[in-house]
Amino acid sequence: MRKPLSARISMGVLVVGGLPALGTALLCIAASFHGGDLRHETMFAYAVGAIVLLIASHG
Secondary structure, three states: OOOOHHHHHHHHHHHHHHHHHHHHHHHHHHHOEEOOEEOOHHHHHHHHHHHHHHHHHHO
């Protein structure tokens, strides 16, 4: 059975909208480290949480 058009459109919006969010989260993870040491624990935790939410929303 095919998905309704509205479901396909909403999944497309999630995929396209998720890419900038994923890029921002990865940038925050990279910015959390300075010289190989984790310096910004809170920013790192929020970025990991955002990635988990993105994965959960696409699954």
